Every structure is written in structure tokens, then in C-alpha cells.
Amino acid sequence: MxxxxxxxxxxxxxxxxxxxxxxxxxxxxxxxxxxxxxxxxxxxxxxxxxxxxxxxxxxxxxxxxxxxxxxxxxxxxxxLKHSPIQRAFAKCYAFQCGYCTPGFIMNAHAMLLHDTSIDEPTIQEWLESNICRCTSYEEIASAIRMAMSTMNANLPDNSKPNSPST
Amino acid sequence: MTENCSFATDHMEACGHRATHVIGHSVGRKDTQDKVTGHAKYTDDFSDNTMLHAALLTSPHAHARILSQDTARAFAAEGVRAVITGKDYPNKTGSPLADRHVLAIDRVRYAGEPVAIVVADSLAQAEAATKLIDIQYQPLPTIQSPKLSYYSNTPLLHPNLNPYVGDSAEVNPIPGTNIATHVPIRKGNPQAMWAVCDEIVECEVSFPQAHHAAMETHVVIAEVAPNGDIDITTSSQSPYSIPSLMQATFGIHPAKVRVHTPYVGGGFGGKSSPYIEPLAVAAALKVSGRKVKLRCTREQVMTCLPGHIGLEAKVRLGATRDGQFVAAHITYWFDGGAYADRGVIVTRAATQDCTGPYRIHHVHCDGFCMYTNHPPTTAYRGFGHPEQTLVIERAIEKLADKLSINPLELRRLNAIGPGDTTPTQARLTRSSIGDVQGCLVRLKQMLDWNGTATVKEGKTVIAKGIACVWKTSSTPQDASSGAIVRVNDDSTITVLSGVVEIGQGTKTVLAQMVAELFRIDIRHVNVVLEVDTKTHPEHWKTVASRSTLLAGNAVVRAAQDAIRQLKKTASFVLQCEADDIHIAGGYAYCADAHDTRAKIPIGALAKGFTFQDGHTVGEMAIGHGSYTIEHVTKLDPTTGKGVPGPEWTVAAQGVEIEYQKDTYSYRVRRAVSVVDCGKVLHPDLALGQIKGGMNMGLSLASREGYVYDDSGAVTNPQFRVYPIHRYGDHPTYDVAFLETPDLEAPWGLRGIGEHGLIGMPAALANALSNATGMEVNQMPMTPELLWRLQTNKGDGP
Amino acid sequence: MIPIDFQYVAAQSVAEAIRQYHQFSTSDMSTRYYSGGTEIITLARLHQLTMDAVIDIKPIPAAQVCSIVEEKLFLGAALTLSQITSHPMMSRAFPLLQVAVNEIADRTARNKITLGGNLCGDIIYREAVLPLLVCDSMVRIAGPNGAKEESIHRIFRRTMQLKPGEFIVQIATDKIYRCAPFFHVKRRKMGKVGYPIVSAAAIRLQDNIHIALSGVCSFPFRSRTMEDWLNQKHLPVHQRIEEAIQIIPPELILNDYEASREYRRFVLRTVLEETLHQLGSA
Incomplete structure (x- = not known):
């Protein structure tokens, strides 16, 4: 070969x-x-x-x-180290056996790099690319929401999409 | 995460409940950092340059005679070190019945049956060489329906069933037939009671085999040392069962077999049978001194390895006008596939609990595990109970309709309780059975239940369906677990247990138990997450929702033992009675001492206590503990009388669906479970188990199942053609727990690993039946099934 | 893990791809053009596809084009399905193609699957071709004998009829079609990811419906006879649909793990009803 x-x-x-x-x-x-x-x-x-x-x-x-x-x-x-999505997966018990977890985290991380203010249909469109057999997916949904809110909270005020300008 | 979780307090008093500081709290998981960083190592993650790779060749035919095998070209191919076929190992293997060869000899009985293994330097070389093996087959007639297999026995798949070696307590094959096992239940006299019934219903239920879909496929690394020792690393739920299987299969002394199990990427029962371990060892024996890795592809797991059992069943249920259940007659023809494997035990489990959690005095049930030309089957989350539940719950729903009694009230009326007996005539106590009535009451409230009345909005129908669940484990009479608790110099504790971490989080719960008893923060308790059968005390198997009971009791005893040792040493130092020593917060101190200097860090007691002058008292603190299930008995071979398991966890479950009449499509809007779990040890892990089980159950019920070709080969062995719940397919999940303690178990806990799944198929079938007005008695419940039922009914569009 | 060996080269231009192909052919090497590669990799893993060399056409600038010239939309064959769905222009330029390819596989896979790869694949569904069939798209092909432009109807008959050494560089579609009122629907066994039982792409042009179907047979197709029946507006909808379905030889309707033949026919009927209804032809 x-x-x-x-x-x-x-x-x-x-x-x-x-x-x-x-x-x-x-x-x-x-x-x-x-x-x-x-x-x-x-x-x-x-x-x-x-x-x-x-x-x-x-x-x-x-x-x-x-x-x-x-x-x-x-x-x-x-x-990927200490990212909001990893912390959120940990906090929300968004994994059990952990085998699908790196794939889910990388997909979700890429999605959040793309946009941190996305709607549920968009999240679904991205995340239906991965299969998790252990969790109910609700835990993963919670983790995504938590990561989005921490990322948005950490943005400087003037870069928030909908924040009123002062 | 806990917003969906609510705890009933009705039973807390009975529990002798006292405040706990770790038990009952969500304290994270011990495997979190490993798993969110990608650092967690699973079997396939171990590799090195010297490792050889094995590839499997499997039969394309569901039933065929092997006429010839030519491996010369494969053996000559680049990088190939060994080619192994059936002739190399005349040995039989399989548990509980040794009914198959390691690799097929003379005859293959299912499409996917292993026929050869190639070992090569790289996996690509091994895989490429499998195509150079020339095997000539003569196809034979096949049998696919277990019911037909029962009635016709043609073709007879195992003509030599008689000499097969098996455990007679576990399996009851009938020579001259395709019956791999028969389990009879005879309770009361149903024959005489049909006349007493005012209403009798009959249903036929069926579904094909299905796939566990653990995300990690099965992987084994095996190495034979020069002295004959065998070292195995495997993604298994049953590492401790492997040494004895190696003895039965290859005559290798169990003491020479060491099994490591690192993290396992999901099991759901699919990794409870050591199915590929004999194959990997067969390969390793041919290339002694070299590690060989055998990893199954997804397609191989779905065609070659044992899956979820299929079923054809018939049920007859009779009741009085006021709704009292009188008699049940149930026959299960399980599709166990070509070899018995654990399918025969699944059959027993379904049969022994055939009525569901209801009081029925007259029961006649026959469980048959049938040989067919389908893949073999094994444990699957619920172990016979999702199957048993679907059958009985469909009959109950139909009965409720005929009697015009609210289905939930009918279930409450007949709910089993203390003093009642199960189909195997085991007498129940408040400890051995949870609170079925209580679960139903709670379910009624959570599901906003007002009967089965459907709501129609144009072409949309909103409907609900419910089911009651019970399950005991089909553990062997001597199922055991051992544990070691070590006290470290830094006052932390290390726990060793043979439970496999497959995602369920048991090792975290064991750490909680130790932290609770030592009265320390769980961060100071380390638990060894991998398993090594040489160094870890045996734990029967990580199956049957039994780990927290077995290993929990063992760990509690080990922790108590270690604490006793610490107290003894401390009593020398503090000059007080050992009984007066308290262990808490990482210190030992005398109960009435007010002098804080008299607090000794437990780490200072770990190897006895050394005084300032250097002299030492006491000894090294190592706690050990063990637990063996007691009072479980064999079932009587003619009546089924006996005690099949230690206790029953019960639950009531329901779903609400939205059905579209014109397209036959539907969506599950929400699913509810009320589970009597004895004691919630870790709310988030408990929720995760139940919700994860519900999700798996809805996926199984709504869309999963093998589709076979005309001969019996699985045609959809990939996720792209085997639909499975993905993100967004899930409904809203609501879960509540009741806490009726099991007095045998630590803190009164009951197993919950499987129960979220068990009632989902039945609840969905009932909801769909209510929505469509048809009898939905099959899985998977696809729009095509509903269309077909309507079309067959003759009033399709 | 792919058990076979093959050589991989990336072509930077159309000319280089053709030259490479010629070179491999003269060395007696079986060669495939490689775009997204997802199907080549998955089939090669299962010994269902073999070749000695692949030529990656992704780096070719002409195969990455997404532009409108004189009302014609040019789409490069190496554009990924995600690039097509997320391109800001597409919701106006060719919304039917956008929604149709967005239903293929899943979001992550669509980052890899390309338009050309889906059109030329062995997988029987090839749903990206449906919008091109109803829009009478033109296919720009490069080959040993130079470039040519062919109607999709000439080049796609059940499968892409490419000669050895040829590959699709671009698809060109006229505004009159791609901006026409459209409808797309995909019905699966269950769930939102997976192959179709029936998937349909349709447009309404001068009061006539154009419709192409995948999943019904082992190849995607557009049938003028079927359309003729569907467009017989003087007939009741029910009859138009029944006659249209009668056009398909019953034995050609798939009968497999996704759906039985009879159920497929039922789904097809509902899909046609919905299409006619949605495009105002009912």
C-alpha cells in the first residue's frame, strides 16, 4: 500500500x-x-x-x-478548551456514555461560532446531524441555550445584536 | 434541569428518612471532565504500532450449507498474518446454550454469521483480504416467523439440539423442534374461569427485531502472552463473565484470562453477551504474542451481533362487568434468531412478569424463544418487559373500551400491591413492590387525563395513551458484587467496584454513597472508572438496573468496614471507645471532645497512626464489602412457581400525540413518567435515566426495526436507512418520582435504568389506537403501518 | 476505513483535470472525478466501488462559481449543498433548488456533499436533479473533446450520461424557470433526516405544472406524459392524479425498507394532490 x-x-x-x-x-x-x-x-x-x-x-x-x-x-x-459549550454540556448533564459528545460539542461549537442568536429551527437543523442514544436530547437543548446565553452575556454591550445603542 | 422533577413525600416517613448531605443531591458526575474534553478513552482509542487488526467475513446467506472454503489467496495477500475459519476451532460457544461454533462450520444460519477472520498489519489490509476468501454456499430454505417456526419446525435449524451444552436452570430447549426455550406459567385455573368473565378480549401483537444503537460499536483487543495468559480489553457490560466463557469455549483456565473494560460507549444490553470476545481470542491465539484488535462496523453490529428480540404474541384477557381482571392466557413466540444467546433469558423475563403490575389470579402463559434465520438476540433495555407490557396493555385498553370503563381507573382498580402474588406466585410485600396506585394517581394529574376522549381540530386529532410498568431483574440466584474502599494519606477515599461506566452514572452514585457515609464532600472521593477483572472485586454484570443495589450494598459495607478500621485506630490515639469516634469532614474525633486539636485527619489514620516519637498503632485502612442477592429462586419447570428477582420497580407512563388523519403522520407532543424509584439518589442522573429511556422507547416504538429480505437478511443495517430519534424528534418529557423504599437496598433505592423505556411502546400504541380508532398492535408505528391498518379495515381513502 | 488504495490528485483547472484523467487512463488506471467524495468514500469502504485514482475538482474556480449572467444562474458543480442553501442570493435566485437540497442528508453532511456529486452519484435518489429537471437547466460539461453545454434532459436519463473523462463543471438555469412559483415536498418514513419515500419538486409555468420525482422509482425522473395528465384542468383533480400515476409501470415503483410499493403509491398521490393544490392548479 x-x-x-x-x-x-x-x-x-x-x-x-x-x-x-x-x-x-x-x-x-x-x-x-x-x-x-x-x-x-x-x-x-x-x-x-x-x-x-x-x-x-x-x-x-x-x-x-x-x-x-x-x-x-x-x-x-x-x-477546544474551556469553551462555553463544554461547560454547558457539563452543567446540563448533556451526555451519559460520552461517545457522541465530542461530535455534538464540535458541531454545536461551530454553530455558535457561526451565530450566537439563533432560533430553535436553526439549532435543530444543525444538531440533527448527530445521534445521541443515551440522553433525551432535552439535556443537549438546555446546554445549547446555556452556552448561547453565556456567550451573549460575555459580548461587549455594543456588539450585542439587539442592544440599544447609547 | 430539575424543573421537570418533583418529588412526592408520601413515603418519606416510611423510609425512616433522615437528612442526607450527598445522597439525594445532584452533585455532578465523576466522568464529566473526561467526557466533555474528548479525553475519555474507550476500547478503540487504545492502539499502538505493533497491534494487528482483525476483519470479519460474514455470511451473505440467511441459511446455507458451506460447500467449500478457500483462504489461500487471502493468506497470500500483503500484510496478512492469519486467516481463521470454522475448521480451526471445532469448539462450541454461547451462553447460556453453547449452540454455535466460534466461526460457522458446514452451515450458516443467519445472514451476518461470522465465517472467517483475517488478521493483518493494518485494518485496510485485513479488510481487503476478506474479499479474497472464496466460500461456496448452497442456499437452504429459511424460516422467518417465530410463530411459523413453532408450528412447522421446517426447516429444523438445530437438528442436534440435544447434545448442546447448556445451563438447565437458564434454558429449556426442546430437541426435534425449533424451540430454543420454553417457559410455562400456570397459576390458578384460567380454563375454568372464562365462564365467569363478563367480557373477554383478544389481541395479537407483533414486531420485528431491532438494533440497540449504542454509539460505540463492539470492540475487543486480545493478546495471548507466551505463558498462555490472555489479556482482553473489551467494550463489554459483562467483563467478569468472559473468563468462564473462555474456559467453556477454548478450555482456557479462567485464572489465565484478564479483562479490562475502559469507558463503554453505551450498551443498552447489547454489550451484555460476550459475542465477539471469542472471535477476537480465536484470532489472537493464531498470532500469539501480538495484540489483535477486532472492531465491528455498524453494519456488522446490526447484522452479525445479537439485537433486540422480535415477537409474535397472542393474549386473551377476561374481566367481570365491574372491571375486575379474572384470567389471562398469553403466548409469546419470540424471534430469538439463529442462536439462543440471551434471547432465551429475555423470554423467561417476559413470561414471569407477563401480566404487568396487575392482580390476576388465573394465568396461563407460555413463553417460547424460537429459532429463526434472523440474527440472534440478547438483552435490550427493559429485558422482555417493553415486550410484555405492549402485549398486556393493548389487551387492557381494549377491555376498558368494551367495558366502558376509564382505562386509567381500570388500571387503578386492578393495580397489584402488597399481599398479592405475581404470575410466578411470588407473594409481594410493601418493600418488594412499589406503589402502582400512587403512580397512576400522579400520572392522571400530570397528563391532565380526562379519559381517552380525543380532541379533533380539523384533520388533526389530539389523543393520549397510558401504560403501567413493572420490572424485576432476572438475576441468577447468586448475583454478587464486591467493593473495596481505600483511605488515602491525603484523607481522600478511593472506591473500587467492578461496575462498568456505560453512561448510566453508577460510579458517581457509588462515590455519593461513600461520601455520605464518611460525611465528606464528594470531591474527596475518587472512584476508579475503568474495570480490571484481576484487581477489581467481581461485579456480576452491569445490566438489569441492578448495579446500584448490588454494588451499592457492597460499597456501603466496604465504606462501613473502612470507617470501623479508622475508628479503631483513632480510639487508640484519642483514648476513647471506638464507638464514640465520629468520622466526618475528613476527620476522626471523639464524640464529646470539645478540643479541636483532638481532630485527626483520616489520612493520618490510613496506615495506622504514627505518634511524634515514631511509634505506630493500628493498621492500614482498607474496607471491603460484598453483597449477594438472597431469596431469589429458580422457577418450577412446569408451573413457573418461584421468586424471579429481588424487587419490582413500578411506573405509570403516558403520551400525548397529535395525529394527522389525511397523511397518517403524527408527532408525540409530550411524554410523562411517574416512577417509584424507592429513593432519588441523584436527581439529575435519575432524570437522565428515565428521560433517556423514554426517548429510546419512543424511537423504538415509532420507527425502528429490521426490514428483512425474502430470505431473512437485514436490508437496513445503517443509520441512514434505520431511522432513529435525532435532535428535534423528541417531545417534551415530564418525570416525577415516588419513593417507596426497598428495605434491602441502600437508602431504599430501586433500579431505574430501564423503566423509562418500558411503557413507551404500549403508551404510544394506546394513544394511536385512541386517535385512529384502530387496533395498533405492531411496531414500528410508522405512518405506513397506520395507513395499512386503515386500508385493511376497508375504509381507507 | 477504506480497504482499497487509490491515488488522489487535486486539479486546479479544468484543463489540468482533463490532462490528469488522460494520464491515468493511458496508465490503465480506473479513474473517478471526486467532488464532495462522500459517496465514493462510503461505497469504497464497503467494497462497492473501486478505482485506482480520483481527481478532486473542488479547487477548480469554474466549479465554484455562483453567479448570474444575463438572467442565467450559473452554479459550479463543486459548490457544497450548504453553500447553495446559505448563499444570500439563492432565496431569490433559485429558491426551489435551495429548499430541495436543504432536505438532502443532514446539515453537517451538506457541508461536504456537492451539487455535482449528488447529480452524478450512484445513490438512487439524487434529489438535487429534481429542480434542474423541472427548470430545463443546461449542464456545462468538460471532457477530452472540449467543453459542451447540454440540456439536462439529454444528459440525465435516469443517471448522468457522461462519457469517459467528462465531468460537470456548471449548471445554468434561466430566470423564467428558477423564479417561477414553486413547490417542494419530501416525505420520509419517519423523522427529518433520511431518504425519501417520495420527494417532489415542481414549478408552475404559464399555468402548467412541471414536476419531477425521486424515491418513487430507483431513479429520479420527470415525465411529460404525467405532466400532461396533471395539467388537464378540465378533469377533476382526482382523475388527473390517478391517470398520472397510471403512467408509471407498477413494477418500477420501489418496494423496500423505506416503504412498500402500495404505500409509496399512496404517498405519491398525496404529494401530487398537495403539489396541485399549492401551485393553484387544483
Whole structure:
């Protein structure tokens, strides 16, 4: 099996790796980079447990080749520290077995990077990409609301979308 | 998170309730930081460069003779280290009945049955080489319906059923038939009582097998050391059952098998059968000295590994005019698939609790677990009870309609209670059964129940449906758990228990128990989250909503033991009676001492106490404790008489749906559960268990199920074609708890891991039946099912 | 994990893609153009697809176009479905396509799935083609013999009829169609993510309904005969629909894990009723 050297930019670091072109990003992250936060749940793009953020957008790393990600900025759950969404997942008991959690958190984080004042249909549209079998989803919904409100509260007043100008 | 949670206080007095500072409070989870940072390690997260990888080849045929197997090309492929087929291991495996080969020999009995394993340097090489194995099959006739399998026995799937080795207490196969087990219940004399009944209803209920859908697929890493020791890391709910299975399968002495279980990514019963562990060990034995990893794909979990059992059932229920239940006759033909596995125990569990939590003096029930050419089956959250509940609750709903009695009142009238007997004639006490009546009263209020009257708004119909739930565990008579509680130098405590952390949070609850007894903050209690069968005391299995009872009792005893040791040492130091020593806040002190200097940090007592002059008294503080269930008996093989489990958790559940008449589509608006949990130990974890179970139950009932092709192969083994609740599919969940204590359990707790799920299919079926005026007796309850029922009724659009 | 090996190259221009294809072909390598790649990866994992090389067309600027020139909307084949749904222009420029592709797979997957990939896939639904069929879109194709523009109806017959070495660069759609009154509906077994039992895209043009369907058969289609029946306004709606459904040979209606043949026919009937109603043709 032919292998090639590539450099991926992951969690702020350049990682030079020897991979097959047919290797998925998920396999390379887990087996070569030791970044096991992204999980294989279906390897078919259906469950979202492997979600990582590439250039600010969530991607299912099982349906992306690692080589496609060269030249792009990759962030995995290991690169996310003390974020509002992680704190909210902790506080709201928005996980049980924890296997889908990195994928949910990365998707939700990308959504909140995108916009912190989104409505319920938009949240649903983003989050229905992931499957959680343990919780009732109500816990995850609470976590999203909590993260949104902390993020909005932390914004300087004049940057709040609807705050009256003084 | 607690806004939906309310606690009834009716039973608190009876509980001898006194203020607790950790028990009863939501104190976070011990696995939080690991899990929100991605740091938590599951079995597949362990890998190294020297590890070999195994890939499974499975049968495409649901039933076929294996004519030939040629592995030469696969063995010659790049990176391949071993190719294993059935011939390599003539051994039989399976628990409780050894009715299958490790890999199929001569015959395959379901599409997905493992036929070969390739071990290679990389997974890609192993997987690629599986396609180079040439196997010739001769397809054979198949049987798919368990009821047909019962009546025809053709094809006979296990002609040599007689010599199979099994545990006769657990399984009762009938040679010459496709019956993997038969469980009879004979209570009273129903035959004589039908004449007394003013109203008799009959229903037939059915559903296909389904998928657990734990997000982590099954993974095993196995290594055979030069001295023959076997080291296994596995995503299992039953690590302690693996050594004995290895002995039964390969003749390996159990003491030579060590099993590690790190975090497990959900189980729901699907990881209670050690199904792929023998496969991984079979592979590891061929490449001794090398670690081999076998990870199932999602498709393999859905076709090859045991799933949720299917069912065809018939129920006859009779009552007097005033609504007293008189007699029930129930037959279950469970679709256990091609091999017995745990499906036979599920069958027993459903049969022993067949009436639901109702007083019925005359019961005739036969539970048959049938062999078919479908995948095998195992435990699934609820373990026979969602199935049993759907059957009886549909009959009750129909009976209520015929008798013109409010269905909730009919259930209250017949609710089982202390002094009554179960179908297995076990006499109930206030401790062994929760408060069914109380659950119904509360449900009535929370669901704004005014009967089944539906509200119509144009093409939309709003309807409600309810169901009552009970469950005891089908634990073996000697189900046990052990625990060790260590006191550390820094006055923290470490707890060791063999419970697997599968998301349910039991290890957090065990830490709460220890914190409560030591009267310290839970932050000062560490609990070892992974399991190692060599170093952790045995815990039967992490199944059956039994961990808090078994491990809880063990941990309480271990903590009390450690406290006793600390007190003894402290009594030497403080010069008072051990009984007068208090342990609290991380200190030991004498009860009547006012001198704060006389407080000794418990860490200073951890290895005895060393005085300033260097001399030491006392000894190292290590508490140990254990618990074995008592008073559970085998069921009589002809009448089913016996005590199947220690206690019954009961619940009443309901749903409200919004149904569209023109499209047959519907939405569940809200779902309500009232659960008598004995004692709420951790409100948020308890809510999470119940709400998560309800969500899984509604998903199962509304949309899940295998669709087989003409031969019996599963055609929808991927999430994109196997629908499952996603974010936004969930309704609003409301949960309330009653607290009727189980006197055997710590703080009176009752198991709640499964109960949120159990009544959901029945409640949804009743709501849909009320909305449509049809008998909705099947799962999954898709719009297509409702359309079909209407069309068959002859008045479709 | 993909068990087969293949070589991956990213093409920076149409010419480079064609040149690469030629080069691989002369070395006897089976080659596929690669856009979102989601289907290639998922099928290759299951041994259902094999190739020696893939040529990624995403970097090609022409395949990333989203612009209107002389009332024609040009959409690059490598645009992701998310780019199409979130583009500020799309709700006016081609709302039918916007709503139709927004129902494919899920939000995260749509960040990867591309327009061209969905059109050329093996998955039987290919729902992105429905709006193009009803809007008589033109398909701009690059190949060894240069560029060409073909009507979607010539190039899409059940599947994309591309010759070896050809790939779709852009889709062009006229304003008269893409801004016409439209209706889209997707009915699934259950839930909001998944394949269709029936999905329909329709527009009303000069009082006539154009409609294309996916999920009914093992390929998406638009049938003029069906439309002729649906547009017979002198007939009762019920009869128009029954006649339209009769056009489909019964054995071609899918019968699988999503839905039985009979139920699909029922769903199709309700979808057609709703379409006629919504587009004011009932």
C-alpha cells in the first residue's frame, strides 16, 4: 500500500504524517495523531460522532479524506478548551456514555461560532446531524441555550445584536 | 434541569428518612471532565504500532450449507498474518446454550454469521483480504416467523439440539423442534374461569427485531502472552463473565484470562453477551504474542451481533362487568434468531412478569424463544418487559373500551400491591413492590387525563395513551458484587467496584454513597472508572438496573468496614471507645471532645497512626464489602412457581400525540413518567435515566426495526436507512418520582435504568389506537403501518 | 476505513483535470472525478466501488462559481449543498433548488456533499436533479473533446450520461424557470433526516405544472406524459392524479425498507394532490 507524506494543520500545530491517499481524516486523526476524541460510530456519515471543525465549519471526518484537509485549519475536541459549550454540556448533564459528545460539542461549537442568536429551527437543523442514544436530547437543548446565553452575556454591550445603542 | 422533577413525600416517613448531605443531591458526575474534553478513552482509542487488526467475513446467506472454503489467496495477500475459519476451532460457544461454533462450520444460519477472520498489519489490509476468501454456499430454505417456526419446525435449524451444552436452570430447549426455550406459567385455573368473565378480549401483537444503537460499536483487543495468559480489553457490560466463557469455549483456565473494560460507549444490553470476545481470542491465539484488535462496523453490529428480540404474541384477557381482571392466557413466540444467546433469558423475563403490575389470579402463559434465520438476540433495555407490557396493555385498553370503563381507573382498580402474588406466585410485600396506585394517581394529574376522549381540530386529532410498568431483574440466584474502599494519606477515599461506566452514572452514585457515609464532600472521593477483572472485586454484570443495589450494598459495607478500621485506630490515639469516634469532614474525633486539636485527619489514620516519637498503632485502612442477592429462586419447570428477582420497580407512563388523519403522520407532543424509584439518589442522573429511556422507547416504538429480505437478511443495517430519534424528534418529557423504599437496598433505592423505556411502546400504541380508532398492535408505528391498518379495515381513502 | 488504495490528485483547472484523467487512463488506471467524495468514500469502504485514482475538482474556480449572467444562474458543480442553501442570493435566485437540497442528508453532511456529486452519484435518489429537471437547466460539461453545454434532459436519463473523462463543471438555469412559483415536498418514513419515500419538486409555468420525482422509482425522473395528465384542468383533480400515476409501470415503483410499493403509491398521490393544490392548479 503506497504511502505519502502530508502536513496537516491540527489544533494549531503542523503535523507531518505518512498516510495512504485513501485514509479518511478520522482514521488519521485517531491512529496517527493520537487524537481519539473524534469517534467512529458508523463510518458512513450518518451519526456525527466523528465531527471535527475544518475552517470553522463542522465536518464528519469519516467522509473526508485526510489529504483533502491539507492546507486547511482542523480543530478537534482536543483543541477546544474551556469553551462555553463544554461547560454547558457539563452543567446540563448533556451526555451519559460520552461517545457522541465530542461530535455534538464540535458541531454545536461551530454553530455558535457561526451565530450566537439563533432560533430553535436553526439549532435543530444543525444538531440533527448527530445521534445521541443515551440522553433525551432535552439535556443537549438546555446546554445549547446555556452556552448561547453565556456567550451573549460575555459580548461587549455594543456588539450585542439587539442592544440599544447609547 | 430539575424543573421537570418533583418529588412526592408520601413515603418519606416510611423510609425512616433522615437528612442526607450527598445522597439525594445532584452533585455532578465523576466522568464529566473526561467526557466533555474528548479525553475519555474507550476500547478503540487504545492502539499502538505493533497491534494487528482483525476483519470479519460474514455470511451473505440467511441459511446455507458451506460447500467449500478457500483462504489461500487471502493468506497470500500483503500484510496478512492469519486467516481463521470454522475448521480451526471445532469448539462450541454461547451462553447460556453453547449452540454455535466460534466461526460457522458446514452451515450458516443467519445472514451476518461470522465465517472467517483475517488478521493483518493494518485494518485496510485485513479488510481487503476478506474479499479474497472464496466460500461456496448452497442456499437452504429459511424460516422467518417465530410463530411459523413453532408450528412447522421446517426447516429444523438445530437438528442436534440435544447434545448442546447448556445451563438447565437458564434454558429449556426442546430437541426435534425449533424451540430454543420454553417457559410455562400456570397459576390458578384460567380454563375454568372464562365462564365467569363478563367480557373477554383478544389481541395479537407483533414486531420485528431491532438494533440497540449504542454509539460505540463492539470492540475487543486480545493478546495471548507466551505463558498462555490472555489479556482482553473489551467494550463489554459483562467483563467478569468472559473468563468462564473462555474456559467453556477454548478450555482456557479462567485464572489465565484478564479483562479490562475502559469507558463503554453505551450498551443498552447489547454489550451484555460476550459475542465477539471469542472471535477476537480465536484470532489472537493464531498470532500469539501480538495484540489483535477486532472492531465491528455498524453494519456488522446490526447484522452479525445479537439485537433486540422480535415477537409474535397472542393474549386473551377476561374481566367481570365491574372491571375486575379474572384470567389471562398469553403466548409469546419470540424471534430469538439463529442462536439462543440471551434471547432465551429475555423470554423467561417476559413470561414471569407477563401480566404487568396487575392482580390476576388465573394465568396461563407460555413463553417460547424460537429459532429463526434472523440474527440472534440478547438483552435490550427493559429485558422482555417493553415486550410484555405492549402485549398486556393493548389487551387492557381494549377491555376498558368494551367495558366502558376509564382505562386509567381500570388500571387503578386492578393495580397489584402488597399481599398479592405475581404470575410466578411470588407473594409481594410493601418493600418488594412499589406503589402502582400512587403512580397512576400522579400520572392522571400530570397528563391532565380526562379519559381517552380525543380532541379533533380539523384533520388533526389530539389523543393520549397510558401504560403501567413493572420490572424485576432476572438475576441468577447468586448475583454478587464486591467493593473495596481505600483511605488515602491525603484523607481522600478511593472506591473500587467492578461496575462498568456505560453512561448510566453508577460510579458517581457509588462515590455519593461513600461520601455520605464518611460525611465528606464528594470531591474527596475518587472512584476508579475503568474495570480490571484481576484487581477489581467481581461485579456480576452491569445490566438489569441492578448495579446500584448490588454494588451499592457492597460499597456501603466496604465504606462501613473502612470507617470501623479508622475508628479503631483513632480510639487508640484519642483514648476513647471506638464507638464514640465520629468520622466526618475528613476527620476522626471523639464524640464529646470539645478540643479541636483532638481532630485527626483520616489520612493520618490510613496506615495506622504514627505518634511524634515514631511509634505506630493500628493498621492500614482498607474496607471491603460484598453483597449477594438472597431469596431469589429458580422457577418450577412446569408451573413457573418461584421468586424471579429481588424487587419490582413500578411506573405509570403516558403520551400525548397529535395525529394527522389525511397523511397518517403524527408527532408525540409530550411524554410523562411517574416512577417509584424507592429513593432519588441523584436527581439529575435519575432524570437522565428515565428521560433517556423514554426517548429510546419512543424511537423504538415509532420507527425502528429490521426490514428483512425474502430470505431473512437485514436490508437496513445503517443509520441512514434505520431511522432513529435525532435532535428535534423528541417531545417534551415530564418525570416525577415516588419513593417507596426497598428495605434491602441502600437508602431504599430501586433500579431505574430501564423503566423509562418500558411503557413507551404500549403508551404510544394506546394513544394511536385512541386517535385512529384502530387496533395498533405492531411496531414500528410508522405512518405506513397506520395507513395499512386503515386500508385493511376497508375504509381507507 | 477504506480497504482499497487509490491515488488522489487535486486539479486546479479544468484543463489540468482533463490532462490528469488522460494520464491515468493511458496508465490503465480506473479513474473517478471526486467532488464532495462522500459517496465514493462510503461505497469504497464497503467494497462497492473501486478505482485506482480520483481527481478532486473542488479547487477548480469554474466549479465554484455562483453567479448570474444575463438572467442565467450559473452554479459550479463543486459548490457544497450548504453553500447553495446559505448563499444570500439563492432565496431569490433559485429558491426551489435551495429548499430541495436543504432536505438532502443532514446539515453537517451538506457541508461536504456537492451539487455535482449528488447529480452524478450512484445513490438512487439524487434529489438535487429534481429542480434542474423541472427548470430545463443546461449542464456545462468538460471532457477530452472540449467543453459542451447540454440540456439536462439529454444528459440525465435516469443517471448522468457522461462519457469517459467528462465531468460537470456548471449548471445554468434561466430566470423564467428558477423564479417561477414553486413547490417542494419530501416525505420520509419517519423523522427529518433520511431518504425519501417520495420527494417532489415542481414549478408552475404559464399555468402548467412541471414536476419531477425521486424515491418513487430507483431513479429520479420527470415525465411529460404525467405532466400532461396533471395539467388537464378540465378533469377533476382526482382523475388527473390517478391517470398520472397510471403512467408509471407498477413494477418500477420501489418496494423496500423505506416503504412498500402500495404505500409509496399512496404517498405519491398525496404529494401530487398537495403539489396541485399549492401551485393553484387544483
Amino acid at each position: 503506497t504511502k505519502h507524506e502530508v502536513t496537516l494543520h491540527i489544533n494549531g500545530e503542523d503535523r507531518t504524517l505518512v498516510i495512504r491517499h485513501a485514509d479518511t481524516l478520522l482514521d488519521v486523526l485517531r491512529l496517527q495523531c493520537g487524537l481519539t476524541g473524534a469517534k467512529p460510530g458508523c463510518e458512513n456519515g450518518d451519526c456525527g460522532a466523528c465531527t471535527v471543525i475544518v475552517n470553522q465549519l463542522p465536518y464528519k471526518s469519516c467522509i473526508m479524506l485526510a489529504i483533502e484537509a491539507t492546507g486547511h485549519t482542523i480543530m478537534t475536541i482536543e483543541g
